[in-house]
Amino acid sequence: MKRIDSNKSRRSFIKKTVLGTALVSSSPLLFSRTYNQRLLMESRSYASTAFAANDNINLALIGSGIQGIYDTNSALRVPGVKLVATCDLYEGRLDRAKELWGNDIFVTRDYREILDRKDVDAVIIATPDHWHKKISIEALNSGKAVYCEKPMVQKFDEGQEIIETQKKTGKVMQVGSQGMSSLGNEKAKQLYEDGAIGQIVMLDMFNDRYSAEGAWQYPIPADANPDTIDFDTFLGHAPRVPYELVRFFRWRNYQDYGTGVAGDLFVHAFSTLNFILSSNGPNKALSTGGLRYWKDGRDVPDVTMTLYDYPETKTHAAFNAAFRVNFIAGNGGGGGFRLVGTEGEMQVSSNSVKLIRSKLDMKPGDYALIAYTEEIQKKIRAKYDQINAGERSSDLNIGETIYEAPTDYKGSHYDHFYNFFQGIRGEKKIIEDPTFGLRAAGAALLANESYNQGKPVKWDPESMSLIQ
Numbered sequence: 001m002k003r004i005d006s007n008k009s010r011r012s013f014i015k016k017t018v019l020g021t022a023l024v025s026s027s028p029l030l031f032s033r034t035y036n037q038r039l040l041m042e043s044r045s046y047a048s049t050a051f052a053a054n055d056n057i058n059l060a061l062i063g064s065g066i067q068g069i070y071d072t073n074s075a076l077r078v079p080g081v082k083l084v085a086t087c088d089l090y091e092g093r094l095d096r097a098k099e100l101w102g103n104d105i106f107v108t109r110d111y112r113e114i115l116d117r118k119d120v121d122a123v124i125i126a127t128p129d130h131w132h133k134k135i136s137i138e139a140l141n142s143g144k145a146v147y148c149e150k151p152m153v154q155k156f157d158e159g160q161e162i163i164e165t166q167k168k169t170g171k172v173m174q175v176g177s178q179g180m181s182s183l184g185n186e187k188a189k190q191l192y193e194d195g196a197i198g199q200i201v202m203l204d205m206f207n208d209r210y211s212a213e214g215a216w217q218y219p220i221p222a223d224a225n226p227d228t229i230d231f232d233t234f235l236g237h238a239p240r241v242p243y244e245l246v247r248f249f250r251w252r253n254y255q256d257y258g259t260g261v262a263g264d265l266f267v268h269a270f271s272t273l274n275f276i277l278s279s280n281g282p283n284k285a286l287s288t289g290g291l292r293y294w295k296d297g298r299d300v301p302d303v304t305m306t307l308y309d310y311p312e313t314k315t316h317a318a319f320n321a322a323f324r325v326n327f328i329a330g331n332g333g334g335g336g337f338r339l340v341g342t343e344g345e346m347q348v349s350s351n352s353v354k355l356i357r358s359k360l361d362m363k364p365g366d367y368a369l370i371a372y373t374e375e376i377q378k379k380i381r382a383k384y385d386q387i388n389a390g391e392r393s394s395d396l397n398i399g400e401t402i403y404e405a406p407t408d409y410k411g412s413h414y415d416h417f418y419n420f421f422q423g424i425r426g427e428k429k430i431i432e433d434p435t436f437g438l439r440a441a442g443a444a445l446l447a448n449e450s451y452n453q454g455k456p457v458k459w460d461p462e463s464m465s466l467i468q
């Protein structure tokens with residue numbers, strides 16, 4: 001699969017268009033320069049879009065549910081990619097696949113028929129979490145490149161075998177935390193490495209949801225029955241239970257198939273955080289939470305709060321991270337991801353980074369000065385004014401900058417698949433390989449481990465193993 005023509009791919013950001021005017025403060029206060037500006041990140045450029053008909057990457061989808069459809073639609077936007085087959089355990093989803101992608105695609109309920117096909121180069125695995133390991137390993141062993149949805153694994157001990165199989169087969173594998181491929185995440189990484197926030201001291205992540213869908217109450221179709229659904233296969237290695245549609249369509253609600261909010265949502269944040277900091281992740285977690293609202297038979301909490309310790313490494317100081325998810329957010333929901341450092345903070349999303357640079361002013365305020373005589377207060381103020389006057393001469397770049405993706409940005413999902421397909425063509429290093437994927441999933445699973453054990457748990461992020 002060779003590209004016919006190529007341009008050099010560029011991923012650089014430059015401060016291109018200034019939407020707001022930089023403000024230079026004439027204030028005689030602490031710092032000489034403040035600014036408040038919006039900057040557009042530069043559009044990404046991608047390699048040539050021309051491919052010969054026999055130069056396509058033939059793709060198949062295994063698990064043609066919600067995310068499988070979003071994945072496939074993003075993948076098919078990348079030039080030189082063709083969908084040839086789809087697999088699912090529910091007949092209605094195979095019908096939907098044909099509706100979306102044409103009657104020519106091969107459809108089956110048995111993913112092994114996909115892996116046996118010689119015309120399939122790559123597979124997307126978008127099944128429930130408890131199937132990720134088995135299908136990934138079998139796909140790699142069948143010579144397919146694998147795009148496996150996050151979390152890469154459902155259990156800690158599933159990761160090493162995937163890593164080893166990928167190395168042994170030499171086949172490309174990408175894990176699906178698409179956010180880390182985004183312009184926003186790349187910009188945040190560059191800013192962090194440039195020292196924009198100084199030394200990191202904490203990370204604050206939250207995700208508040210206020211919808212039934214956000215709490216995984218997905219609809220159950222009227223035609224679902226034992227004939228249209230292969231419930232036995234769905235169970236896989238999970239404990240045998242009687243046929244139950246809620247388990248099939250709302251599998252995230254059960255520990256047997258999913259990974260709770262941590263595996264569903266924390267894992268994205270870990271991918272982003274580890275990517276920005278070039279980190280292998282935390283070494284300790286303490287989690288609490290509970291089932292507060294969605295008492296619908298689920299066995300995972302709908303409120304989860306977890307505190308993590310990141311140890312000092314060559315790329316970052318030791319710091320603390322707080323992760324919080326709430327599925328009954330009275331305020332209508334929202335989310336945030338904020339890196340706080342000694343010289344400022346960054347609020348990071350896929351499409352933007354808000355950088356707030358600051359420098360701590362040591363000058364005391366009126367609160368503490370009240371306890372001194374007027375004369376002493378004057379002397380203290382004068383002393384700090386003198387120190388600050390010295391600081392004024394330097395350019396401290398205090399203020400707020402918002403970096404925004406351009407309107408023609410194709411988005412992180414496109415970029416993640418673009419990286420995957422370029423990896424298959426041998427033209428790019430995979431951004432989220434199985435080792436990265438296990439570190440992100442492992443860190444997330446620590447939250448469940450601590451919650452279930454009711455105490456802090458430790459993890460070795462280098463060797464990717466639980467410390468008992």
Ligand SMILES: NC(=O)c1ccc[n+]([C@@H]2O[C@H](COP(=O)([O-])OP(=O)(O)OC[C@H]3O[C@@H](n4cnc5c(N)ncnc54)[C@H](O)[C@@H]3O)[C@@H](O)[C@H]2O)c1
Pocket residue numbers: 062063064065066067068087088089090093109111126127128129131149150151176177178233234248249263264
């Ligand atoms: N990257 C993201 O932003 C993102 C977003 C949502 C979901 N996900 C991940 O994608 C995966 C799928 O989630 P979803 O929301 O699409 O779930 P879903 O229930 O909508 O779809 C899963 C599909 O897999 C099918 N399936 C189950 N076992 C199978 C098997 N053995 N062989 C073939 N098909 C099988 C089911 O029939 C179902 O249609 C999960 O791992 C989830 O964590 C990732």
